[in-house]
Amino acid sequence: MNLPLLLLGLALLVAGGVLALRARQRDAALARALDRGLHTPPSPAAVLPQWLIRLSGPLAELGPRWRHAGLLPLLLGVLAGVRGGPLPGLATAVGMVALLACWHALLAARLRAQATRQLPGFLESMVRLASVGHSLASAFSTIAQETPAPLGPMLRTALSGQMAGMELDQMLERGAERHGIAELRLLAAALRVAARFGGHPEKLVGRVAALLRTREATRTELLALTAEVRLSAWLLCLLPVGIAFLLFGLNPDYARPLLDDPTGHKLLAGAIGLQITGALLLWRMTKSV
Incomplete structure (x- = not known):
């Protein structure tokens, strides 16, 4: 077991819990001040940067459970790092962060559209x-x-x-x-x-x-x-991913060189890069319609 990585993960979890507790206490104090009808100017330490203000709005719309969702990638990354090493742990954490960010963006956009x-x-x-x-x-x-x-x-x-x-x-x-x-x-x-x-x-x-x-x-x-254009873009984005999963599922030995051979690693990285580039281009095209 990778003890230093486990200790680092536990320390980060504790730090995240402390920050979440302080944020909850600050929100409760602000609510009490508003109930009393008092208004005190914020201290310089309480002034938040613009990117954090923009992020706090969607988080507030999604409810309190999303305030602590950022701990999930950290926890899964630590578990994957303990079992498989630093690289799988980092990949798991980055993948979970990307997945949560996409899911959060979709839900927040839906709530903004409803509002x-x-x-x-x-x-x-x-x-x-x-x-x-x-x-x-x-x-x-x-x-x-x-x-x-x-x-x-x-x-x-x-x-x-x-x-x-x-x-x-x-x-x-x-x-x-x-x-x-x-x-x-x-x-x-x-x-x-x-x-x-x-x-x-x-x-x-x-x-x-x-x-x-x-x-x-x-x-x-x-x-x-533009429904037909957007549906075509979704199909073109998901088709290579679906074919890759089908290939790995039906004939793993045929796709094994992509995972075991250094040349296969390069080909796989190039395919992922091209897929991401194509998805971004299709997204820009659908937004411009």
Whole structure:
């Protein structure tokens, strides 16, 4: 048994647990401060870099179980390293990190799409309340309390910031940056105009809702028109992988030189590189359609 590698893995697990515990304590302290209606400016140590802010939004959308999912590649990598050596352990950890990153990106994108589809209905409900005498801020607060996930928690986070002393449009701007939903900036701009100039801001919010409805309809139509192109891209990406698994499963002796011979290693590395390059090119092509 590789004792140093095992001790290193245990030390990293303990460090990850300590960091997770500190993050939970910091979140609990922030929640208590928001409940008291207090707002204290963050200390310089609490200021997070932009990439961490962008990552924290999808993690918050996916729920608390994803905050500790990063420990799984480390644990599996340590186990593989103990059984097979440093190289299998590193390969296992890197593969698990890539798999979790892809799965997290897919789930986060799905949640952002659901929140974007909920936003026009939320704005239309705001317009109906504003037309009977409510202010936009009051309508926002009332409808946000009744909005289901995933959009509801984002809006209620903005409300918590407003209770703590922040401007609602600023909190929505931060939410748009954190969750990657540009449509929230339109809502923030409408609330900013209503707060500064008054008039009939519900008309502006109604036009924003109509714009978002039109964008969603156009997006749905575009997805329907490009479904064949995207299906062809998926088939072309998965076909070589499927053939490789079929080859290794049906005739392992025929494919054994790719794993045992140095020349086979080079050929296999070249095939994997070409497959990744082709997948990236097909992805860019489908995005440009």
